[in-house]
Amino acid sequence: MRLLVLGGTEFVGRALVDEALARGWEVTVFHRGRHPAPPGVTVLHGDRTAPDGLLALNSGASGQAAGPYWDAVIDTWTGAPVAVRDAAAALASRAEHYVYVSSRSVHSHPTAPGADESAPLVDGDPDDKEDGDYARAKRGGELAATAAFGERALLPRPGLVIGPGENIGRLPWWLNRAARGGPMLAPGPRSLPLQYIDARDLATWTLDALERGLGGAYNTVSERGHTTMGALLDAVVSATGNRAEPQWTAPDTLLLAGVEPWSELPIWVPPGELHDTLHGADVSKAHAEGLRCRPAAETVAATWQWLHALHGQAPHRPDRPQVGLAPEREAELLRQLPTT
Structure with a gap:
């Protein structure tokens, strides 16, 4: 074509x-x-x-x-x-x-x-x-x-898009944070379901759809609960050498401390209305047309390989704000908040 x-x-x-x-x-x-x-x-x-x-x-x-x-x-x-x-x-x-x-x-x-x-x-x-x-x-x-x-x-x-080449900074921030090692603030619950798509899977489906002449709108993300916050961060810690020690913290505790979901702790939003909106889509239409999403661990590992080759310096879109907690703020939160 x-x-x-x-x-x-x-x-x-x-x-x-x-x-x-x-x-x-x-x-x-x-x-x-x-x-x-x-x-x-x-x-x-x-x-x-x-x-x-x-x-x-x-x-x-x-x-x-x-x-x-x-x-x-x-x-x-x-x-x-x-x-x-x-x-x-x-x-x-x-x-x-x-x-x-x-x-x-x-x-x-x-x-x-x-x-x-x-x-x-x-x-x-x-x-x-x-x-x-x-x-x-x-x-x-x-x-x-x-x-x-x-x-x-x-x-x-698509909704949340991650994977190699990400220029928004969400998954790269977690990878760089885990690579530093030590106690790492982890937003709970571990079982919180996530729905997203690897940019490469989005590309594959889109070109397949073009070859078949599809038209109209399609929700192009993984099935609901494709992975969880716990599984994603486990993969992040593993990919970066198991140097980080996740300290799981209840969502209400984080919110009361003024932590901003999505921006200060990228990808994460607590259970509730916003989470349902971001991670609750019916994707049966696209999946019936062949959408397949690779395991989270594969996306994480490939993103770390790409990021590590750039010495942790991922490109960043100038029209998007920086994401992630500053090290000093995270350290203060870890001192103050009850974790597991």
Whole structure:
């Protein structure tokens, strides 16, 4: 297949490019040139937020006035929906399919446990030039892609995405923390179920779906309870040499101490409404179409191998805040809080 990836140089986009290249597909990446492009691709440079920023998509037309033709376009944009609108409109007659990698965040909060793709959605506007509200921006992107491609638009909706190449810092923070060793604050309960997806599994399913011509929205995360907080941190400790000693702490104790779930202790949110929203999706539709998620220990080990090769210095998106407890704050919490 001839594939155009808008972005394609970091995390999810890079995982999609790597998987396409492994299948022998012809891959073109269109990006701003801020990060090296993967070897083996055709590179087009442009800034989709600038006037005439999409002009490079007309290069290499091989005599076609409308520009080159692709079997599919993949778009991982997380900013203002108008950028998706303009790209999708420009490519509607030059590509068979358009994949917009969206998010389960497009569902209205709170989302009931067991909700599928038909659950209520936030309002979105494909003409919106603002990107301050992530959920509305992603929903606007969905509407833009669907307006241009109709049933030819595929909308994977992942939730938490981890794995090698992560540039948000959640799993890398835990790995670096465990590698330092010593007593490590661990948010309970150990049995807390987690639902997420490895970026490589998301890439595999997305390209399989393209080959089968699927369209529409799909919740693309693991089955509920694919792993637990305890199993994940056990894998983190094991992968980094068993130097850390998890000190399991009750969720109410952490909350009373002012610990911020998700940001100060990445990945973790306590049992309750937010946890049900993040980790309670019905994923039967995507799994019926072949979605398979590798064991957590495999994701953790591969992420540590990647991170260790970078000497613990994972790339970080400038538009996302840093995550994780500062060592001094963690030490103070360990002194003050009852742990097991």
